Amino acid sequence: xxKKPLLEFTDRGIYCAQGKFYIDPWKPVDDAVITHAHADHxxxxxxxxxAHHLSREVxxxxxxxxxxxxxxxxxxxxxxGVSISLYPAGHVIGSAQIRVEYKGEVWVVxxxxxxxxxxxxxxxxxxxxHHFISECTFGMPVYQWKPQVQTFNEINNWWHNxxxxxxxxxxxxxxxxxxxxxxxxxxxxxxxxxxxxxxENTNEALRRNGVLLNPTERITQESLKEEVRKxxxxxPPSSVGTAWMRKFQPYSFGxxxxxxxxxxxxxxxxxxxxxxxxxxxDWDGLISAIDATGCECVYLTHGYTATFSxxxxxxxxxxxxxxxxxxxxxxxxxxxxxxxxxxxxxxxKVLPLGENLGGVS
Numbered sequence: 315x316x317k318k319p320l321l322e323f324t325d326r327g328i329y330c331a332q333g334k335f336y337i338d339p340w341k342p343v344d345d346a347v348i349t350h351a352h353a354d355h356x357x358x359x360x361x362x363x364x365a366h367h368l369s370r371e372v373x374x375x376x377x378x379x380x381x382x383x384x385x386x387x388x389x390x391x392x393x394x395g396v397s398i399s400l401y402p403a404g405h406v407i408g409s410a411q412i413r414v415e416y417k418g419e420v421w422v423v424x425x426x427x428x429x430x431x432x433x434x435x436x437x438x439x440x441x442x443x444h445h446f447i448s449e450c451t452f453g454m455p456v457y458q459w460k461p462q463v464q465t466f467n468e469i470n471n472w473w474h475n476x477x478x479x480x481x482x483x484x485x486x487x488x489x490x491x492x493x494x495x496x497x498x499x500x501x502x503x504x505x506x507x508x509x510x511x512x513x514e515n516t517n518e519a520l521r522r523n524g525v526l527l528n529p530t531e532r533i534t535q536e537s538l539k540e541e542v543r544k545x546x547x548x549x550p551p552s553s554v555g556t557a558w559m560r561k562f563q564p565y566s567f568g569x570x571x572x573x574x575x576x577x578x579x580x581x582x583x584x585x586x587x588x589x590x591x592x593x594x595x596d597w598d599g600l601i602s603a604i605d606a607t608g609c610e611c612v613y614l615t616h617g618y619t620a621t622f623s624x625x626x627x628x629x630x631x632x633x634x635x636x637x638x639x640x641x642x643x644x645x646x647x648x649x650x651x652x653x654x655x656x657x658x659x660x661x662x663k664v665l666p667l668g669e670n671l672g673g674v675s
Contacts, residue, residue: 320445321337321414330396333416338423344362347365349409349425350426355640363382365383366410368408369407369409370523372408386400397413402437405427407434411441421444421446422609426451429599433462434498442607448612448615451643453625456575457596466500472587474504486548487569494520497528502528504546505545507528507545510547510550511534533547568589572643600622604626612633614636
């Protein structure tokens with residue numbers, strides 16, 4: 315009889331029957347361990363939450379008064395004999411990989427991750443394990459990121475040129491992760507940083523958590539348009555094409571996303587500039603991260619799972635696809651912020667939810 319796996323993929327999320335907890339469940343459960351505070355990983359309605367302490371205030375802001383326990387990286391929590399510890403994922407501030415161990419068997423759930431040190435998130439740390447559950451949002455060879463210093467040189471030069479040409483500067487990125495990464499890498503010699511309310515709410519939550527961010531000013535009805543136009547405006551994807559954004563005309567609008575590596579993505583976003591900047595690992599980053607775990611088997615949860623699993627199997631890994639409700643970075647079509655995406659993959663062949671993986675070694 316095949317040994318029951320320590321973690322199973324169910325219709326509620328990744329489940330540990332021995333520990334009686336779920337990791338990033340998308341339906342209400344009694345005990346949830348959360349990798350990070352993005353909406354496709356942290357849902358409302360669980361009785362108890364466990365997350366990294368730097369996610370605390372953002373989770374409370376997004377989910378309300380929840381029963382939340384937080385821990386540091388490397389700290390161990392025991393649930394029914396199962397050891398749980400969190401390690402840096404490098405995705406956004408407070409993001410974590412979840413290491414689960416029972417009787418010498420080790421699984422790691424990556425959540426979302428990137429391997430480049432962005433200077434604000436705790437850098438990704440490979441964790442040795444037998445089984446590794448990985449995203450592959452950008453699991454295609456076309457996705458190769460430049461060092462972020464090059465991208466931010468482009469962004470700061472663009473901002474400076476806009477000032478010289480009498481244009482306001484609007485730059486768009488997710489309110490948790492991308493917005494703070496942009497903020498910390500802007501050349502503030504150019505001017506002040508103004509923020510959309512959704513982004514400033516997230517900034518305030520992070521500051522309550524002790525995170526040091528560069529100064530920003532929330533845009534309100536009392537804000538003077540001409541003063542705001544002298545600086546740079548950080549806005550969420552949901553603001554694109556709205557009356558709120560149009561009031562700053564004339565402006566140059568830039569979009570930050572890994573999908574900007576695709577020809578035509580900038581045009582579909584109606585952006586003046588597209589900057590290739592992702593909080594997910596690129597092709598080489600995914601392979602190096604998986605290899606560093608030394609895992610016997612890797613399970614791919616979202617992104618280009620068919621293509622990437624086929625390649626991994628060809629080069630000697632034991633890779634499987636699984637179906638989850640996790641999303642990735644916003645895809646080339648104009649999805650609203652927070653909407654899940656499977657990166658347009660149409661050749662997906664995945665293990666059904668709830669399938670027993672006990673025969674996989």
